Amino acid sequence: MTRVGWIGLGAMGGPMAACAARAGFEIVAFDADPSRIEGKAAASVAEAAGEDIVVVMVATADQADEVLRDVPTETLVVMMSTVGPAAVQRWAERWSIVDAPVSGGVARAGEGDLLIMVAGEDSRVERVRPLLDALARSAPVVGSEPGDGQKVKLVNQLLCGVHIAAAAEALAFAEALGLDAGAVREIVRDGAAASFMLDDRGERMVQGAFDEVKSALDIFVKDMGLVTDAARATAYPAPLASAAEQLYVAGRRAGLGRSDDASLIRVLRGDT
Structure with a gap:
């Protein structure tokens, strides 16, 4: 896995995406503020979501709802936003979700030193494990169901x-x-x-x-x-x-x- 769609480059998402790029992943990024994008930019959510794996790192569940409208259901979505278990459980009925909210702050986000609380089916978690390990000091699996991480x-x-x-x-x-x-x-x-x-x-x-x-x-x-x-x-x-x-x-x-x-x-x- 080397190419990842990335949606959301705010205070945490930006440093995380940059960290992933330094680790060798090709990041195809979209943000509502194009000035935040360094590297390969997607013109829309749909373009970023054209990758097999897409990270969503937006601020709220409402924003994630809007983003997911343009994400194909066969895409593996790594939900790294803090949105609560109810929203993730609802999305998991339609999309393949790895629930992976993060903690650690902006400085640690840029250094790949985060704590990531991971939940999802084993095969899906294994697909994104290299990315999680590039972003985290610790990325334990805390449950098998999306929402457990939240x-x-x-x-x-x-x-x-x-x-x-x-x-x-x-x-x-x-x-x-x-x-x-x-x-x-x-x-x-x-x-x-x-x-x-x-x-x-x-x-x-x-x-x-x-x-x-x-x-x-x-x-x-x-x-x-x-x-x-x-x-x-x-x-x-x-x-x-x-x-x-x-x-x-x-x-x-x-x-x-x-x-x-x-x-x-x-x-x-x-x-x-």
Whole structure:
């Protein structure tokens, strides 16, 4: 497998496609913004979908629905977007799907250092295994049915979303106590309160580094909505996820949706 159709070259999709190209895959790419395309460009979704294997890396289930209208049913679709299990299960009734949502952020996407949560029939997964391995530090098979990967990704996003919100609340609390939030972060990150999000997003929070958008706040409005929707569908209460979701929604209402998600601290500070 050397030639892959690729639809979606946003903050994550662009670096991923570039990583795949460096690994030797010929990427035939389409994006709504043609300026994002480097290498071989497709003039339409249908042209990109002319390949035997097509990666879909768009932002929402609605966008994926639109894209799939132009994808032949015999095409093997690698769904790498975070769209929730219900959508992928519905698409799997018509298309051959490998469910493969990703986690790791923009920098790791460009380095082939992602976590990919893979689900699908064994033969389909094996067909795309070289591509997955080129993009990932780890690409475990988490289930045999499309949608299983999305379920694991929602657990991942619940933790990420709550951890970002907790970091924002803790650092804003430090400021409210009259402390230097940056100094407090340096102290507590060496103890039991340490987390990746306190390290990564916490640094941007205390520095006010919100203009370079590494992960937009709107992504967590979407993803925490997917988490709480799935929780309701199983009668699971998800109280922390629900509280975090409301903070992200408040951030969107304050005009921060396209800002880096570290700007969530501004909601806790009350300066939006």
